[in-house]
Amino acid sequence: MKNATSTTNRSTGRNVLGTSALRPDGVAKTQGNFAFSSDFQAENMLWGATLRSPHPHARVVSIDPTEAWKIAGVEAIIFADDVPGKATYGLIASDQPVFARDVVRYMGEPVAAVAADHPETCRRALAAIKVVYEQLPVLSDMDAAIDPSTPAIHPDGNVIRHQRIVSGDPNIVGDVVVEGTYEIGMQDQAFLGLEAALAYPDPGGAGVELVVATQWLHEDRKQIADCLGLSPEKVRLVLGGVGGAFGAREDISLQVHTCLLALRTGRPVKVQYSREESFFGHVHRHPGRIHLRHHADRSGKLVKVEGWMKLDGGAYASTSAAVLINGITHLQGPYACDNAVLDAWATRTNNPPCGAMRGFGVVQACFAHEGQMDRLAEALGMSPVDIRLVNAMKTGDKLFTGQVVDSVAPVARCIRETADIPLPPEPSRVTGSLELPGGSGRTSDPGHIRRGVGWGVSIKNLMYSEGFDDSAEAKCTLADGVATLKFATAEVGQGFVVLAQQIARTVLGVDTVILDTIDTQIGSAGSTSASRQTWMSGGAVDGACRLVRERLFEHVAHLHNLDPLQLVIEGTEIVDTLGPLRVAVADASTGLRIEQTFLHRHRATEELDENGQGNCHVAFAFVAHRAVVDVDTDLGLVKVVQIATAQDVGQVLNPMALLGQIEGGIAQGLGLAVMEEIVVDDGIVRNPSFTDYLLPTALDAPDVVAIPIEEYEPLAPLGAKGVGEPPCISVTPAIVAAIRNATGRAIMRTPVRPQDICLAD
Amino acid sequence: MTETTAFYELNVNGSRREVRDSWIGESLLYVLRERLGLMGSKGACEQGECGSCTVMLDGDAVCSCLVLSASAVGSEILTVEGLAPNGEPSDVQRAFVDQGAVQCGFCTPGLIVAVHHLLDNNPDPTMIEVKEALSGNICRCTGYGRIFAAVETVVAVRKGARS
Secondary structure: OOOOOOOOEOOOOOOOOOOOOOOOOHHHHHHOOOOEHHHOOOOOOEEEEEEEOOOOOEEEEEEEOHHHHOOOOEEEEEOHHHOOOOOEEOOOOOOEEOOOOOEEOOOOOEEEEEEEOOHHHHHHHHHHOEEEEEEOOOOOOHHHHHOOOOOOOOOOOOEEEEEEEEEOOOOOOOOEEEEEEEEEOOOOOOOOOOOEEEEEEOHHHOOEEEEEOOOEHHHHHHHHHHHHOOOHHHEEEEEOEOOOOOOOOOOOOOHHHHHHHHHHHOOOEEEEOOHHHHHHHOOEOOOEEEEEEEEEOOOOOEEEEEEEEEEEOOOOOOOHHHHHHHHHHOOOOOEOOOEEEEEEEEEOOOOOOEOOOOOOOHHHHHHHHHHHHHHHHHHHOOOHHHHHHHHEOOOOOEOOOOOEOOOOOOHHHHHHHHHOOOOOOOOOOOOOOOOOOOOOOOOOOHHHEEEEEEEEEEEEEEOOOOOOOOEEEEEEEEEOOEEEEEEOEOOOOOOHHHHHHHHHHHHHOOOEEEEOOOEOOOOOOOOOOOOOHHHHHHHHHHHHHHHHHHHHHHHHHHHHOOOHHHEEEEOOEEEEOOOOOEEEHHHHOOOOEEEEEEEEEOOOOOOOOOOOOOOOOOEEEEEEEEEEEEEEOOOOEEEEEEEEEEEEOEOOOOHHHHHHHHHHHHHHHHHHHHOOOOOEEOOEEOOOOOOOOOOOOOOOOOEEEEEEEOOOOOOOOOOEOOOOOHHHOOHHHHHHHHHHHHHOOOOOEEOOOHHHHHOOO | OOOOEEEEEEEEOOEEEEEEEEEOOOEHHHHHHHHOOOOOOOOOOOOOOOOOOEEEEOOEEEEHHHOEHHHHOOOEEEOHHHHOOOOOOOHHHHHHHHOOOOOOOOOHHHHHHHHHHHHHHOOOOOHHHHHHHOOOOOOOOOOOHHHHHHHHHHHHHHHHHHO
16 A cells, blocks of 8 residues: 555644644645545556446447457456346445446446556457447436336336425415425536545455545445445455545445456456546436425515425435435425425436435525525515524424424524625726636626625534434544544545544643544444534544543542542643642553543434424534625626625534635535536436536635634534535525526526526526 | 557656656656656546646646646656655645645645746735636635635745745
């Protein structure tokens, strides 16, 4: 293995909880010697590559690898028949084939894989494999998928899940009723570090070690082992450096293929996707259509929400069933409302599979409910701020699933503090300014720029829902004044590595905290997703460190004939609160080795019943966004000038890391608002590249003014809420509302395209 | 691979490096990473859109994924590894860490090279000049705010050192 900086880091200093402690992997990342999963090499290594279907729906008539075998350097070609274990995998339902056998159900579905001596040899080998397809009718429309008369494209049917919520009085009618149908495009996570893995086969094929960038080592291992026909302990996973994730690494992509090629050839095999392949190789954010009818009384208070939500899961289930529940249970937004009648469907089509992306169903819900709040405000002659304040949820309010929100819920405070942030200066009137929409300086006529302001507020559940048995494990070892932490928590960029060190320094009074390799040699930490690792793995590290501290106190108390309960940590010392004893932790732990493991669980949740009732979520976080945009109405171009935000975060553990999450999430929400969309045309992906799939650049980045709303969350082990997802949720509807405000156009879909501004009716 | 391979020398970070048995179609990025073991330059789009593979070629910032390796013979190539040859971080590298400009870090080496290139040529850029200079380097994690802060810090410190 190349180097250990990706997994073992040292950092010193009194960088405890609450400080902007620096990442232990930061310097290595700036110098280019942090090992990402794509940076690993091995002696005698082969390259692997995947053959994918060019058709969204087709029968596989025949596959002939004869010509590919003639290419010098080709060492293996494998197909569905070469999968020794389970033929399918999947996070919730095991419905996705490792390789398609008889039928392909989406463009890009894997059909075969090769291993060869050079990436170029692989490319040529893939081109030489002759696959004869017979194209089948493409199911690409959600309504057709829901229609029971449509032939099923998969044995599990065309509806992945349906859920209903009926709450309170379904027949109640409000004084004011507004309705709208909202559409959300398919967004890509577009992490920078492409999928890459290196598999090392054990002698005789008895097992395999895989270095991979993933969000959840243990879940990967389970699915890989099943497909390889090996027991899980024969499959060892090591986290290669992860170049971003955002949900796209929660599902299996190249893991099984890479292991199969290594086991087949008996040589280490590296697979690394291109950007184009990455677009086909991982799941995306669900595109959706949502129809809502909001009823309110004359004061603006919500009376009832009714309507439907359809999310397209594409060809395979991935996490669609869970995304759907997140979506429908968040359709009321961060607003109190007793009555609801809602239906939601996750469909199966021949479109690209969709699954987890930052926000996980709530992004789609929020785009619709925030559009509705603005419609209500307009119908009632209220301001966007007032309609939201009138309805703002508080701790103790009930969701229309019947669940009482017992998290800290400072919704009104988020809105008020956001509203108090000063607006930016007037738009530039200088021709040629790069600050103008378009960012090129040569297109926009400054005299035609219109400014708009819009609002978005959201609620986001934290952690997994619906009774999932969620846990995270961590081990702490204290020896000679140095703490070593071991966990399987995937560091994907969010900074858990620095948080873990901060926890250990705070709890144990040590300066040096070594992080052991992140791998499957300890129990699962669960996934780095759902804004859950600060709470879950943070809770596990905190728990392990506290257990170690108890043992240390017992040792010191025994030596000095004291009650361990008298002892506390102050800085780097153990202090007797009732006497004169002060001893440095470093001295007290000399010659000792205390090791403790802690398993953290959150409180249990439950499944929803057929009317959508049940305590299905663990906890909630809230955020408000106000967007200011400049719109070039001639060209349909938008410059997002400023995002003001106040976010409910619980206790702040690392202010700089928090700001990084807020600013980064806002950029992704901006992308969904005005530029990012995978264009799918009857199952055909039209823009699988960074040339055609547009991402926010430095010139697109708005000024962000962020206020953390810091209220200790008693439910959380460190008082802190997860902060990763909320920033990207309501910023999208806020920006689209600002465009509506600037243009006067209804704009019912996101991302907003130039033609939606210039050419709409 | 059995077809024509090439042998040539590249000048990388001030050293002459032999490239042996290289397929003639290999990009500079591939050769730097896979043949010379310089893993700092990253591949994330292979079409010059993301800047993760940025290196300096005779003083110009270029996407090494778009440069045919064999065509770089005779040029001076500076990679991220060459910016801090003795292991001590450069002022730009230090500022990225201190200001929170590093999250997943995949875009970071390319951005470090791009910022060095910017400040070598324009020691006192306006914010819009910074944004334009870095608009060829995509960062998916940070939203760019902390990156701008890092650049501002370096500019201020260098200015202080000059005056």
